[in-house]
Amino acid sequence: xxxxxxxxxxxxxxxxGDTEKNHxxxxxxxxxxxxxxxxxxxEHILLITGLANLQxxxxxxxxxxxxxxxxxxxxxxxxxxxxxxxxxxxLLETPYSIYRSxxxxxxNGLAPVY
Amino acid sequence: xxxxxxxxxxxxxxxxxxxxxxxxxxxxxxxDPKVIKRIVVAIYEAEVNVVAxxxxxxxxxxxxxxxxxxxxxxxxxxxxxxxxxxQEGYSTATKAVRNMGFGAGMGLPNINRNTDEFTIESELxxxxxxxxxxxx
Numbered sequence: 001x002x003x004x005x006x007x008x009x010x011x012x013x014x015x016x017g018d019t020e021k022n023h024x025x026x027x028x029x030x031x032x033x034x035x036x037x038x039x040x041x042x043e044h045i046l047l048i049t050g051l052a053n054l055q056x057x058x059x060x061x062x063x064x065x066x067x068x069x070x071x072x073x074x075x076x077x078x079x080x081x082x083x084x085x086x087x088x089x090x091l092l093e094t095p096y097s098i099y100r101s102x103x104x105x106x107x108n109g110l111a112p113v114y
Numbered sequence: 115x116x117x118x119x120x121x122x123x124x125x126x127x128x129x130x131x132x133x134x135x136x137x138x139x140x141x142x143x144x145x146d147p148k149v150i151k152r153i154v155v156a157i158y159e160a161e162v163n164v165v166a167x168x169x170x171x172x173x174x175x176x177x178x179x180x181x182x183x184x185x186x187x188x189x190x191x192x193x194x195x196x197x198x199x200x201q202e203g204y205s206t207a208t209k210a211v212r213n214m215g216f217g218a219g220m221g222l223p224n225i226n227r228n229t230d231e232f233t234i235e236s237e238l239x240x241x242x243x244x245x246x247x248x249x250x
Contacts, residue, residue: 035220038155039227051215055162058130059215062137062158064151079127087134 001025001110003067003090006046009108010094010101012069016081017090023066028105029113030071030098034059042113048101054079061087071098115139115177121161121188123170126214132173133158139177145250152228153182153248159221160186160244166211168242181230181249192238200226200234 003023007014030048031037037047037059046067049056052074060068067090070076076084076091084091094101106112117139119132137154141147157173164171164186171188198204200222207217226232229246236242 032215033218033220034215035159035218035224038159038224039220041151053214054127055129055214055216058134058158062130062133062151062154064147 001046001105001108005108006067006069006105006110007092009104010069010092010096012092012094015076015091015093016084017067017088019090023090025067025110027111027113028102030102037063037065040113045113046105046110048098048105050074050098052076052080054083056080057083057087057089057091060084060089066090067092069094069101071096071101117175117177119173119175121164121171121173121186123168124165126165129162129165130158132161132175136175136182140182143177149248149250153184156225156228156246156248157184157186159224160184160246162216163221164188166207166214166216171241181247183245183247186244188241188243190239190241192240193234193236193242194238196234196236 025046026044027042028046032049032051045065047065048069050071052070057080069092071094073095133154140150168188169190174185176183193199202223203219205217205219211217230249231247233245
């Protein structure tokens with residue numbers, strides 16, 4: 001699924017990263033547990049989370065995650081935005097809950113990791 | 115090529131700096147991305163462990179022609195029961211660590227899974243040493 005489609009379907013706002021780059025996400029995963037995220041060996045994943053801290057951005061970097069969607073109006077801090085821009089991570093914010101974000105993306109064809 | 119990093123206790127804002135540097139270096143050396151991901155996940159988990167559980171420590175990484183060896187050494191307090199610590203789901207992490215998205219008892223098993231060689235030694239009151247290696 002194209003990044004633009006994800007943004008539109010979840011009514012999201014881009015707060016960091018290069019959206020011009022051709023991001024094509026194949027699967028999505030949602031968790032607030034970073035160690036869980038670090039067990040994934042799938043590529044081109046969207047991570048949907050309610051955890052908004054610096055470790056989220058670091059975890060995305062180590063786990064090769066290209067796009068993170070912060071659910072339920074969780075705001076990225078200036079430090080998170082700075083680090084995301086440095087590591088090339090696209091950070092999105094959506095007013096939707098994790099459940100609704102996942103639901104709408106799944107319904108529109110974005111496959112789950114598990 | 116040798117790299118050394120100090121890891122401060124409790125400073126989550128800096129956790130990941132060593133892993134990030136090593137990741138960049140391995141990318142420059144054009145190591146297979148799959149190999150890079152496994153080792154940086156292991157290094158990152160180890161870094162978070164030192165920040166979350168110890169009084170501080172350091173990491174040494176040595177890259178040679180065939181792989182990377184990492185030694186993570188902290189200055190205490192040491193692990194009481196290594197066998198338990200290696201079990202998935204067992205954790206002694208504080209609420210603050212859990213709030214950071216860690217402390218679910220997956221760190222050491224994750225390191226074990228992502229490395230080709232892994233040893234852990236720990237002495238109460240002295241500290242813990244993790245040694246692991248991945249071949250390119």
